[in-house]
Amino acid sequence: MVASPQLIESIRLLQLARAELHQFVEQELEKNPLLEPASNDGEALGDVPISADQSTGAREKDMDRPTSAAATERPGEWKSLRNTTNPPADNRPALDEFAACTETLHDHVAGQIALTAFTPQDRLIAGELADHLEETGYLRVDLVELAGKLNARETDVERVLATLQQFDPPGIFARTLSECLEIQLRQRDRFDPAMAALVANLEMVARRDFQALKQHCCVDEEDLLEMLHEIRALDPKPGNRFQSGAPESIIPDVWVTPSPGGGWQIELDPDALPKVLINQTYFAEISRHAVQNPKDQAFLNECLQNANWLIRSLDQRAKTILKVATEIVRQQDAFFQHGVAHLRPLNLRTIAEAINVHESTVSRVTSNKYMLTPRGVFELKYFFTVAIASCQGGDAHSAEAVRHRIKAIIAQESPGDVLSDDEIAVRLKETGINVARRTVTKYREAMNIPSSVGRRREKRLWLIGDQD
Structure with a gap:
């Protein structure tokens, strides 16, 4: 298959982060005289908008239907978005609640x-x-x-x-x-x-x-x-x-809030969607003059084609992000209810098959996109982790959940009982997690947790400080 330039651009749009997308749309607005930004309420300046978020708004009506066979097989375990009205603003978790102070x-x-x-x-x-x-x-x-x-x-x-x-x-x-x-x-x-x-x-x-x-x-x-x-x-x-300057703000693309009827309510942040439209009045006006000049007519047709492509691409991008985010929430329902210890192993293929898209599409959609949840702000890729086998033949554990367990075990250490990586691996096996000592070491170092020698020294300093 030979991809057209517009198809390549559409694929690239999926991967763009929020700031990059807005920059790209600004460039298109400068190049194309038929395009103009919509006002904050989505209406054109005197025209009927053909905007990228017209069919999705802040959410997608298609999400009322199950996105996979699994959703219909387990009624009650998962409820997708049931109502298309905007939830009260105070239902959304505030970003300030999760803004961490940058430690220098x-x-x-x-x-x-x-x-x-x-x-x-x-x-x-x-x-x-x-x-x-x-x-x-x-x-x-x-x-x-x-x-x-x-x-x-x-x-x-x-x-x-x-x-x-x-x-x-x-x-x-x-x-x-x-x-x-x-x-x-x-x-x-x-x-x-x-x-x-x-x-x-x-x-x-x-x-x-x-x-x-x-x-x-x-x-x-x-x-x-x-x-x-x-x-x-x-x-x-x-x-x-350590960061020496002010941190960059992370603005989520997707909001997840508890649904009044149970389950979760997933919506796109309206500010994350660039709102563009075709100025139909201006197009009709210049069309009358352009018909007399073939070059002008060709240019005008190209502008109209590019404008329609941009609007369709932005609309499709919004729908795809919403579908992927909704399926992630469905797959990781236990995480949203109970926390990171219940994060399931998940790969791109599972999401791709559930929403009937290619695996590469899911990979692009989850790059540089963030989700605001009652448990914090997470990059969409955070929810994809490898599986760690269970000792007892039950469900596998996600790598992120295992890291959380290791961190919890270390947090419970006393100054006189600091565990080695081998002992941590034994503790994990006792809870049904089959993990090798070298894996414990790798995960511990990835979390910047010192070795048992360093932790023992730190705990002694803490004791001396408390006594002082």
Whole structure:
């Protein structure tokens, strides 16, 4: 099959995020004299609108019918949108309820300093060192000059710095890349003599001089490759994970609210739909003059064709997003009712087959689109997770639900009972989740949760802070 340029553009429209879509429509409005934006109420300036959201409005009437055979087989378990009137505004969850304050690196460090058992002088030194912390997490200050400025001994400044270098994220307050890697390796209990020699010769790593590295580290090739793999897994700029500026606002494309009759009510945010229309009065006026000039007539016809295409494409985009979102809510009904622990394994094919579209269409629709729910704002792709087998032969668990379980288990640890990844895997098996230790490690690190060694150290600091 050969795709026409307009078909390619229609496919691209599905993938555009909200801001990109509005920018694209603005460009079309500038190029096409027949197009004009609709007013806020969807009406043209004196004309009958042919707008992209005319047939969908804020929702789609087709959603009154089941979107798949499964919906008809389980009546009562799922109720789609039953009424086309706008719900009361106060039924919608407020975006402000889910807006998280952006924590900067300096905020994160200041919180840890407050919980550390410093003497008044040490706390003053720690605050001064924190003031010289760069956004990347590195410390750029001369300790001798700082000691003189604070009228403190250099050994005291170095001692406080050594404590700060144990803070989260691992590697902060380092003065060089080597020191940054050393801090992270020490917290992983992996800074043995061989690794120390490797970190001390990073220039050889950059040159890929493996023969010289094997001699300096006194290891064979297999051990050296494992060590290099560990080095690459470290974070050379640990402070970069924190945002330094104001966060970008996420405006949801889809709203999910409890339906008065049970189930869920799904609608598109009307502001997410660019409203465009064809100015029929202007088209009729210039058509009378264009018939005398073939070139003008051809241009006018092309403009009309492009305008109709844009309106149809925007309308189809809105309908497709709504269908995909509705099927996601139907599939993940337990999540919306009970939380992340009940998130089901879900893939693109399941949604595509349920609403009779291609899998690639679902992939495009779920890219850079967000859903506002009573449980928070989620990217549509959040609801697609792989399956983790059950020990007892029951339903599989989603990877996101397993991550949630791991986080919950770690949150319940006491300072005297910090669990290793192996012990966490055993706990999960006891609840019916068959997961390997390496998977626990992967999920834990993806959530930026320290190892058992790091967590034990943090809990001790918390205890000292409470006693203080």
